[in-house]
Amino acid sequence: MTSLPAPIVSVDELSVAYRSGGREVPVVHEVSLAVSPGRTLALVGESGSGKSTVAATLLGHLRHGSRITGGRVAVDGRDVFALSARELRRLRGGTVAMVAQNAGHALTPSMRIGRQIAEAGGEVPVTELLEQVRLPRPRELARRYPHELSGGQQQRVAIAMAIAARPKVLVLDEPTTGLDVITQRGVLDLIGALREELGLAAVLVSHDLGVVAHMADEVCVMHAGRVVEAAPTRRLFTAPAAPYTRRLLSSVPRVTDAGLALVGEDGTREIRPRAEVPADAAEAVSVRHVTIDYGTASRAVDGVSFSVRRGEVLALVGESGSGKSTIAWALAGLRVPSGGRMRAVAGGLRGGAAGGSAGGSAGAVAGGSSDGSSGGASGGPSADLSGAASDRSAGLSPGGSAGAWSGASSGGRSGAPSGASPGGDGDLGVPARRRPLALRRTVQLVFQNADTSLNPRRSVGDAVRRPLRFFGTAGSRGEAASRARQLIADVRLDPDFADRLPAQLSGGQRQRIGIARALAGEPEVLIADEITTGLDVSVQAEVLRLLDDLRRERELACLFISHDLAVVRGIADRVVVLRHGVVVEEGPTDVVFADPGHPYTRELMAAALEPEPGVGAERAAVAVEGWEDAAGPGGVWVELGGGHRVRRWRSADG
Amino acid sequence: MSFLKASAGVAPAAVPPPAPVRPGFAARTWRTVRSSRPAAIGLAIVAVHVVVALLAPLLTPYHPTTGDASHALLGPSADHWAGTDQYGRDVLTRVLYGGRYALGVSVTATVLTIALGAVLGCAAALRGGWLDDLLMRVLDAVLSLPAILVLLVIVTALGTGSSVIVLAIAVVCVPQVVRVVRGAALAVVPQDYVTAARARGESTWAILRREVLPNITDVVCVEFAMRASWVVLLISSLSFLGFGADPPTPDWGLMVSENRTAITVVPMASLAPIIALATMVVGLNLAADGLSKAWGVDRIREGA
Numbered sequence: 001m002t003s004l005p006a007p008i009v010s011v012d013e014l015s016v017a018y019r020s021g022g023r024e025v026p027v028v029h030e031v032s033l034a035v036s037p038g039r040t041l042a043l044v045g046e047s048g049s050g051k052s053t054v055a056a057t058l059l060g061h062l063r064h065g066s067r068i069t070g071g072r073v074a075v076d077g078r079d080v081f082a083l084s085a086r087e088l089r090r091l092r093g094g095t096v097a098m099v100a101q102n103a104g105h106a107l108t109p110s111m112r113i114g115r116q117i118a119e120a121g122g123e124v125p126v127t128e129l130l131e132q133v134r135l136p137r138p139r140e141l142a143r144r145y146p147h148e149l150s151g152g153q154q155q156r157v158a159i160a161m162a163i164a165a166r167p168k169v170l171v172l173d174e175p176t177t178g179l180d181v182i183t184q185r186g187v188l189d190l191i192g193a194l195r196e197e198l199g200l201a202a203v204l205v206s207h208d209l210g211v212v213a214h215m216a217d218e219v220c221v222m223h224a225g226r227v228v229e230a231a232p233t234r235r236l237f238t239a240p241a242a243p244y245t246r247r248l249l250s251s252v253p254r255v256t257d258a259g260l261a262l263v264g265e266d267g268t269r270e271i272r273p274r275a276e277v278p279a280d281a282a283e284a285v286s287v288r289h290v291t292i293d294y295g296t297a298s299r300a301v302d303g304v305s306f307s308v309r310r311g312e313v314l315a316l317v318g319e320s321g322s323g324k325s326t327i328a329w330a331l332a333g334l335r336v337p338s339g340g341r342m343r344a345v346a347g348g349l350r351g352g353a354a355g356g357s358a359g360g361s362a363g364a365v366a367g368g369s370s371d372g373s374s375g376g377a378s379g380g381p382s383a384d385l386s387g388a389a390s391d392r393s394a395g396l397s398p399g400g401s402a403g404a405w406s407g408a409s410s411g412g413r414s415g416a417p418s419g420a421s422p423g424g425d426g427d428l429g430v431p432a433r434r435r436p437l438a439l440r441r442t443v444q445l446v447f448q449n450a451d452t453s454l455n456p457r458r459s460v461g462d463a464v465r466r467p468l469r470f471f472g473t474a475g476s477r478g479e480a481a482s483r484a485r486q487l488i489a490d491v492r493l494d495p496d497f498a499d500r501l502p503a504q505l506s507g508g509q510r511q512r513i514g515i516a517r518a519l520a521g522e523p524e525v526l527i528a529d530e531i532t533t534g535l536d537v538s539v540q541a542e543v544l545r546l547l548d549d550l551r552r553e554r555e556l557a558c559l560f561i562s563h564d565l566a567v568v569r570g571i572a573d574r575v576v577v578l579r580h581g582v583v584v585e586e587g588p589t590d591v592v593f594a595d596p597g598h599p600y601t602r603e604l605m606a607a608a609l610e611p612e613p614g615v616g617a618e619r620a621a622v623a624v625e626g627w628e629d630a631a632g633p634g635g636v637w638v639e640l641g642g643g644h645r646v647r648r649w650r651s652a653d654g
Numbered sequence: 655m656s657f658l659k660a661s662a663g664v665a666p667a668a669v670p671p672p673a674p675v676r677p678g679f680a681a682r683t684w685r686t687v688r689s690s691r692p693a694a695i696g697l698a699i700v701a702v703h704v705v706v707a708l709l710a711p712l713l714t715p716y717h718p719t720t721g722d723a724s725h726a727l728l729g730p731s732a733d734h735w736a737g738t739d740q741y742g743r744d745v746l747t748r749v750l751y752g753g754r755y756a757l758g759v760s761v762t763a764t765v766l767t768i769a770l771g772a773v774l775g776c777a778a779a780l781r782g783g784w785l786d787d788l789l790m791r792v793l794d795a796v797l798s799l800p801a802i803l804v805l806l807v808i809v810t811a812l813g814t815g816s817s818v819i820v821l822a823i824a825v826v827c828v829p830q831v832v833r834v835v836r837g838a839a840l841a842v843v844p845q846d847y848v849t850a851a852r853a854r855g856e857s858t859w860a861i862l863r864r865e866v867l868p869n870i871t872d873v874v875c876v877e878f879a880m881r882a883s884w885v886v887l888l889i890s891s892l893s894f895l896g897f898g899a900d901p902p903t904p905d906w907g908l909m910v911s912e913n914r915t916a917i918t919v920v921p922m923a924s925l926a927p928i929i930a931l932a933t934m935v936v937g938l939n940l941a942a943d944g945l946s947k948a949w950g951v952d953r954i955r956e957g958a
Contacts, residue, residue: 332853333853333855334849334852334853432852432853432854432855433852433855435855437855440853440854440855444853445850445853447846447849447850448846449846452845452846452847453845453846453847453850454847455845455847455864455865455868455869456869457868457869457871458864458868463847466854466864467854470854470856471854517850521854
């Protein structure tokens with residue numbers, strides 16, 4: 001480092017604390033770092049590690065109630081916290097500029113883009129700035145309002161505002177969190193290019209080790225307010241010294257993992273092979289040619305078909321706006337499809353979980369004894385599925401007016417739909433309120449944002465008890481309470497958490513409660529809508545492991561929605577790739593990842609960033625530059641065998 | 655919120671010793687009330703008013719409506735602490751009894767108003783669509799009319815019974831409560847836990863009661879505080895104008911009206927009911943403000 005020019009940013013022994021209840025709580029403890037012009041330093045750590053606090057001090061900002069208890073922050077040779085208010089204002093924007101996490105919130109909604117950028121102050125014309133951040137047709141764009149822009153475009157505008165006054169240092173606080181992989185890749189490439197062009201020093205705050213590996217020259221790993229390890233990027237990722245860094249690195253899922261990684265205390269990784277889904281597993285949910293429209297003008301989902309079998313994890317992958325969450329909401333009964341069929345095929349309940357289930361309005365008790373199999377007249381469209389449903393079935397089927405499946409006998413007789421009552425054959429094409437209770441219970445949704453998915457005024461035990469009582473899976477109050485505690489234990493939490501409020505739980509714990517609440521209905525289909533997005537990597541690994549355990553234990557059919565390919569690779573058995581509401585490729589996970597057939601899939605793969613410097617760049621070369629859809633009357637799919645098929649496409653060049 | 659206590663008793667035997675139980679609803683309220691001086695003062699004032707109204711017959715030897723003409727228009731003395739009015743009735747006695755009417759009618763009217771307003775406001779926010787549009791336009795129309803005018807029209811048409819006044823107050827005040835509650839509920843409705851309840855297929859009423867209302871308790875409490883004091887004043891104004899309590903009912907507004915002509919002779923006859931009215935309004939405001947914190951805002955802070 002001695003050969004480098006003098007650092008433009010230097011932080012020496014910085015300590016920050018805030019007062020709470022008359023006590024000093026340290027948030028940052030003796031942190032030192034230095035950044036030279038043209039270099040990028042990454043601050044890495046999990047939430048609460050103090051990385052954002054340190055980054056904000058570069059702009060002379062402290063959160064309300066915090067104060068500096070020691071050390072000094074110098075930018076461009078001046079002590080930031082010794083500056084007067086006027087000088088500080090000149091420092092911000094002029095010397096140091098910040099790009100915040102959520103650009104959509106950072107832009108004033110009622111002001112046109114052009115005026116907003118002009119207000120950021122600076123000599124550079126607005127159109128030139130917009131060109132510099134690679135936004136198309138800058139003149140027209142300057143006249144638009146922030147809400148007319150996509151998330152990636154908003155982030156680019158925020159970057160344009162940050163570089164408007166030609167600062168020397170750029171502070172990037174989670175600049176791409178919340179953007180999908182392809183948009184993220186674009187924004188990161190832009191930041192990289194600007195850094196070169198303008199000779200900026202950059203401080204990048206991120207919890208995403210893939211982003212850090214891609215962008216940074218040096219990395220500071222922070223944990224609980226301290227720097228655990230500081231090293232050049234390549235060294236840190238190839239030979240991490242601190243145990244915490246090793247654990248952190250091991251927790252990151254990789255696109256190359258063939259299963260979920262189990263991380264040991266010392267940071268060793270062990271790949272757990274995926275659970276084998278029996279070849280004859282019964283279909284739990286089938287979606288055929290479903291289209292979903294928003295209003296009359298825009299079609300979010302267009303002719304999507306897939307099915308999920310018991311015990312199988314099917315991943316829906318695609319960038320934001322590809323319609324994957326819309327499908328989840330439609331399955332959960334929150335949005336009505338405008339065309340196609342969605343059906344749930346009710347199988348027998350699992351033996352262990354069904355103990356004591358009262359069944360609510362579920363009327364049909366197949367057979368009578370736990371081994372009894374009533375053959376039942378095969379009727380209905382799902383008759384072709386000769387799935388031997390769970391052989392541990394307790395013979396209590398959640399029928400109601402939904403097409404009740406008889407529990408298959410332990411002798412392995414095929415289950416068959418029995419007594420499909422007219423009008424109610426497990427049809428998921430109607431809103432939740434019009435579905436029979438047993439069907440509503442069959443399909444359960446886990447939400448992306450654990451912060452808003454739990455009622456802040458109700459104890460988490462109450463959140464789990466409610467579906468137990470509502471679906472009638474627990475008869476009495478006392479039983480519901482003890483079942484709720486059991487469910488909380490099932491998601492690997494202390495049952496005493498039942499008395500806590502959501503605010504007293506961490507993000508990962510809240511997400512587990514969200515899963516417990518979904519399990520309370522004893523579902524057969526679990527829809528996980530981006531459930532690990534926004535969680536720290538180690539917490540994400542735990543939640544994924546839990547989900548994997550649960551589907552093994554309960555033979556859940558799981559629809560896993562994600563834009564993170566590395567996560568999908570670890571947990572999913574099959575993958576469906578969505579683009580603009582259309583399936584472009586589907587197949588077994590390993591096959592699709594080993595040999596992506598569609599250019600869009602390749603683009604997604606290339607955009608995924610791995611915590612290994614330089615890896616993503618090589619894969620980017622594989623992506624096809626121009627292509628167009630070639631599905632027509634002649635055929636929509638190219639079958640590649642083994643369930644792997646790709647929507648027809650041709651290269652745009654010819 | 656009894657669920658907090660209910661859940662504590664059912665720990666399976668296998669579980670390690672339970673964590674210390676969080677303070678219950680009553681304990682939490684009590685703690686907040688103790689820590690907040692305004693809330694304590696407000697509650698004390700309201701409590702004094704309630705006790706006095708209930709115990710009025712024991713506190714005074716006089717009858718509120720029968721007077722002694724020979725002792726009319728007396729100043730404060732040992733026998734009549736606040737003097738007597740033009741019919742020779744003891745002013746203090748009438749003030750003490752007057753709290754019964756004021757408290758009874760206003761509390762009933764406020765509770766009815768808040769209950770209706772909260773349910774309508776939440777329902778409008780939750781259901782949206784044409785129901786929301788229709789409801790809000792109708793309420794806007796009511797809002798545009800001056801409150802006292804509507805009250806006078808209703809009372810003139812239907813008579814001056816206390817049930818009529820309660821209803822009339824509800825008609826006048828509900829639109830404002832609906833507006834405020836709807837605004838608060840709109841912030842809660844898009845939350846995922848409401849979506850989760852919808853996906854379970856819960857009824858609108860169940861979602862309202864379980865998911866939405868608990869999250870706007872503070873808003874409803876503050877509304878209660880504001881409306882209660884406002885309603886007390888409104889009812890007294892009505893009595894003052896001669897459309898509320900019928901003479902010789904002891905009522906503060908009516909007393910001010912009756913005795914204002916003699917204000918230079920026996921000022922206490924007008925001042926005493928005014929003081930009673932003012933303290934009650936202030937007390938209600940302080941108490942409800944403090945309670946809204948105890949039930950609403952502070953619980954979230956505890957969790958953080």
